[in-house]
Amino acid sequence: MSGEALMIVFIAIFSIGLLVGVPITFSLGASGVVALWLSDVAMSILVRSMLTAFESFTLLAVFLFVMMGTIYQKTGLATLVCNAIMPLIGRVKGGLALVAVYSSAFFSAFTGSATATAATISKIMGPEMVENDYPSDFSAATIAGASPLGALIPPSIVCIVLGVATGTSIISLFMMAFGISILTLVGLTVVVLYIARKNNYGGIARRYTFREGALEIGRAAPLIIVPVAVLGGMYAGMFTATEAGAIGSLISFIIAIFYRKLNLRKFFEIIIDSTGVTAMVMLIISASYVLSFVMSFTGIMAMFIDLLVYITTHGAIWGLLFLFGVLMFLGLFMDLIVMAIVLAPTAVAALSGMGVNPYHVNAVFLISNLIAIITPPVGVALFTSTVILNEKIERVSRKVIPYAAMYIIITLVIIFFPEVALWLPRMLGMNV
Numbered sequence: 152m153s154g155e156a157l158m159i160v161f162i163a164i165f166s167i168g169l170l171v172g173v174p175i176t177f178s179l180g181a182s183g184v185v186a187l188w189l190s191d192v193a194m195s196i197l198v199r200s201m202l203t204a205f206e207s208f209t210l211l212a213v214f215l216f217v218m219m220g221t222i223y224q225k226t227g228l229a230t231l232v233c234n235a236i237m238p239l240i241g242r243v244k245g246g247l248a249l250v251a252v253y254s255s256a257f258f259s260a261f262t263g264s265a266t267a268t269a270a271t272i273s274k275i276m277g278p279e280m281v282e283n284d285y286p287s288d289f290s291a292a293t294i295a296g297a298s299p300l301g302a303l304i305p306p307s308i309v310c311i312v313l314g315v316a317t318g319t320s321i322i323s324l325f326m327m328a329f330g331i332s333i334l335t336l337v338g339l340t341v342v343v344l345y346i347a348r349k350n351n352y353g354g355i356a357r358r359y360t361f362r363e364g365a366l367e368i369g370r371a372a373p374l375i376i377v378p379v380a381v382l383g384g385m386y387a388g389m390f391t392a393t394e395a396g397a398i399g400s401l402i403s404f405i406i407a408i409f410y411r412k413l414n415l416r417k418f419f420e421i422i423i424d425s426t427g428v429t430a431m432v433m434l435i436i437s438a439s440y441v442l443s444f445v446m447s448f449t450g451i452m453a454m455f456i457d458l459l460v461y462i463t464t465h466g467a468i469w470g471l472l473f474l475f476g477v478l479m480f481l482g483l484f485m486d487l488i489v490m491a492i493v494l495a496p497t498a499v500a501a502l503s504g505m506g507v508n509p510y511h512v513n514a515v516f517l518i519s520n521l522i523a524i525i526t527p528p529v530g531v532a533l534f535t536s537t538v539i540l541n542e543k544i545e546r547v548s549r550k551v552i553p554y555a556a557m558y559i560i561i562t563l564v565i566i567f568f569p570e571v572a573l574w575l576p577r578m579l580g581m582n583v
Contacts, residue, residue: 158449161186166484169528175486176431176438183441186449196444201437207315208393213263213432215396216306218425219377220262222403224271225421226412228374232257233275235371237355238364245347246354247283248293251276252339255297256304256332260378261403263308264428265524268301269294269532273539281540285352288546291536295547296554297339298532299521302487304332305382306399308432309520311392312491313513317499321392322385323581324517327510329382330575331518331565338557346553373409377402386579432488439492446493455494456501463505470505471512471566474498475519479559482523486531490520510583514565514572522558525551 161182168178187196223229233254240249255272262268273294280290302309305325314321346352359367381399384390390398407413446452455477463470481490495516503509524532527548537547565572576583 157186157190158446158451160189161445161449169484175484175489176435179438179442179489183438183445186445190448201441205433205437209311209315209321209391210433210436212306212311212321212391212393212396213308214425214429215393215400216263216308216311217267217428217432218421219306219396219400219403220258220264220267221421221425221428222400222407222413223258223261223374224267225417225424226407226410228407228410228412229254229258229261229271230275231371231374233272235368238359238367240354242354242358244354245343245352247276247280247285248290248343248347248352249340251280251290251294252297252336252343255294256300256336259301259304259332260306261374262301263306263311265298265301265521265532266535267428269298269535270539272297273536277536277540283353283355287540287542288550289346289350289352291540291542291547292550292554293343294540295525295530295533295536295551296342296557298536299524299558300332300335300339301532302521302524303328303335303517305329305378306392306396307517309487309491309517312436312488313495313516314392316492316495317509317513318496319499319509319513320581320583323510323576323583324513325382325385326576326579326581327514327572327583328517331514331561331572334561334564334571335558338561339554342553342557373406376406435486435488436492439489442489443493452497456497459498459501460505463502463507467502467505467507468566470502470507471515474502474512475515475562475566478516478519479522482520483526483528485523487520487523491516508569508573508583510573510576511565511569514569515562518558518562518565522555522562525558526555 164185165178165182168181233250236250236253240246251272254276255268258271259268277290277294281287305328307328310324310328311321314324377399380402381395384398385392385395404413459470459473462473478490499509499512502512524530527533527544533547533551537544573583
């Protein structure tokens with residue numbers, strides 16, 4: 152069977168799997184098995200392709216950073232973050248929505264997952280917003296709109312995967328993502344304030360005294376030790392991303408013990424949940440390597456590279472815009488980790504050969520993929536906040552449009568002005 156026919160079979164089986172509700176990972180795996188079975192390629196290659204994902208020691212950082220975030224989620228320490236932000240901005244128009252956004256940003260510094268951010272902040276701030284007369288669909292949309300910060304602000308699991316897949320520096324990607332997150336936070340603030348003023352959404356009724364506000368901030372202050380130690384140590388060259396994850400998890404456990412939030416039952420829950428989430432991520436990564444292999448031996452990857460290079464000959468901007476369009480389309484059906492593994496290495500290699508900065512390409516991959524987190528039909532963060540707040544996906548999907556539009560604008564700004572993404576690592580003297 153020809154490569155084109157095999158790819159048609161692969162896409163057909165994958166699409167049918169998605170339509171009937173089969174998880175993406177299993178749809179990819181089953182599609183790859185059938186495509187290989189119909190070809191003359193040995194089935195043993197399928198196993199080798201899947202095991203390729205586990206050859207990188209750096210991916211151990213995924214488990215460690217997931218565990219770090221799970222500690223704050225399970226012990227309730229994440230609530231301290233929300234409580235500390237509440238006295239600062241809670242009383243302005245749309246204050247509770249802003250608290251949800253900035254709480255998402257701070258919680259993102261303890262985890263690398265957008266889904267974990269959406270779940271945690273939805274449980275803490277969702278009921279609070281609804282009780283203060285915020286529509287539940289707007290509340291769910293706002294939390295979903297801010298949740299991509301979980302995959303953007305270091306320690307970002309997506310940055311780790313991109314670094315491993317493209318052979319670029321993870322700490323440089325972390326700093327680049329942190330710089331982009333500042334622009335994203337500004338954009339989220341503008342959107343929230345506009346919607347709040349337009350619909351007259353108020354802030355909290357409670358007035359905090361200076362002493363009460365200081366106490367809330369003081370209770371949360373020790374938590375800042377973790378991101379400072381993790382990022383500071385990596386930037387100073389004291390330890391790798393994997394070692395940073397181990398140190399961050401250790402400090403987080405110590406903080407949980409200090410606050411008397413950790414017992415033996417919660418400890419085992421943290422280990423079990425972290426293992427489960429990591430296993431799911433690694434399964435997605437393994438299935439992604441199968442897809443990458445299938446696309447290579449069918450010739451589809453070569454066609455993609457040739458088209459990307461051809462478009463880029465008319466200007467780097469056109470190549471990046473084409474890549475953005477492809478990622479936006481595929482993001483409707485695929486997990487962002489899948490796209491990071493399957494397309495990022497070839498896109499970075501092809502565009503780098505055309506004189507495009509590889510970190511600029513990674514930036515486009517990173518921010519483009521984040522849009523898929525909050526848009527149906529795959530948008531995991533959108534579904535997470537919607538389910539927790541018991542809302543209808545149709546209503547929340549409409550309310551999330553302004554946030555999706557904001558991410559699209561930011562992506563276009565990054566495409567046309569690379570310095571928007573690269574200013575922070577360059578300011579820190581990194582070779583990007």
